[in-house]
Amino acid sequence: MRPSSPAISDAELAAAIAEGAGEILLGVRHRDLLDGRLIGDVGDAMAQAWISTVLSRHRRHDAVLSEEAEDVGDRATAERVWIIDPLDGTSEFSMGTSDWAVHVALTVDGHPEVAAVSLPAKGEVFRSDHVPPADGPLTGRLAVSRYGHSYHSAAVADRLGMDAVRIGSAGAKAMAVVRGDADAYVHSGGQYEWDNCAPVGVALAAGLHCSRLDGRPIVYNNPQPYMPDFIICRPEIADAVLDAVATPW
Structure with missing residues (x-):
């Protein structure tokens, strides 16, 4: 199945979504105007709305599985499926810590073809097409x-x-x-x-x-x-x- 918008590669799109959703979530935390369960609910909803719109615009023929969206249709039979967590670690996000993430992956026949993980509060984006090898000394x-x-x-x-x-x-x-x-x-x-x-x-x-x-x-x-x-x-x-x-x- 061909991508809907080939102007941006799958890897670039995954990284852009992970980074962009992270920026939205940082905005939700702006000046601590929201807190507790409310900030988690708003963060989940806003990140999901933006991600689903971007995927509809750029990969409208691909299936999507997301924590914050209803799992409908014949997603499990599709070849290309985006698997998304708009806000991994909602409790950490709500508590104001930095240990939360945005997950974006494209699976092809059940295996992650491209993937990106953003840690917005740490200013880090890890992407499968650019990640260095994990070959340093063991830490124990x-x-x-x-x-x-x-x-x-x-x-x-x-x-x-x-x-x-x-x-x-x-x-x-x-x-x-x-x-x-x-x-x-x-x-x-x-x-x-x-x-x-x-x-x-x-x-x-x-x-x-x-x-x-x-x-x-x-x-x-x-x-x-x-x-x-x-x-x-x-x-x-x-x-x-x-x-x-x-x-x-």
Whole structure:
């Protein structure tokens, strides 16, 4: 299926959407005129409205799966599907922290073809076509939820002797591994495809290992877009991480 507006490439469009939605969300936080649940609701709605309009203008023939839009039609049978999270980490956004993100990915036959993750409060945009390889020295750190370890992340930390670093949104945790601030992000508490598709797309482009906890490849655009678990980690520790989650104790 041909793009509706070939003047801008898929990769450029993904990055532009991630950056633009981030600017809108920063505007929503302007001078703390809104706060609490209200600012999260407004941020979700405004980012979603802008993203859906941009995709309708530039890729009107592509299907879309977004956290903030109704999942309708035959999206799961489409070849090209944009998987979007307009605001990943709504609670962090509402609390005024910097650990929230915008996720934009285009999947082709279930695999992230291009992806961009924006961390607007940090002024960072990670894009799969420009991301440098994650090949610096290992840090011995494991990105975990701001609430602490899950069962499987605790097993990895114990087996590999890693220190936990608490980070807010899924995108912020994944980009900590891409950036080289952590060596792994292990999730087993359940997410949806929009929570991790763009982060996984960027991580794969950076040469990181990405899989389900049992080592299977991650496949997107499923009829039920629930994603129970996944691993993003440096390839040199992938076997050890997979062994730790397979036999945690």
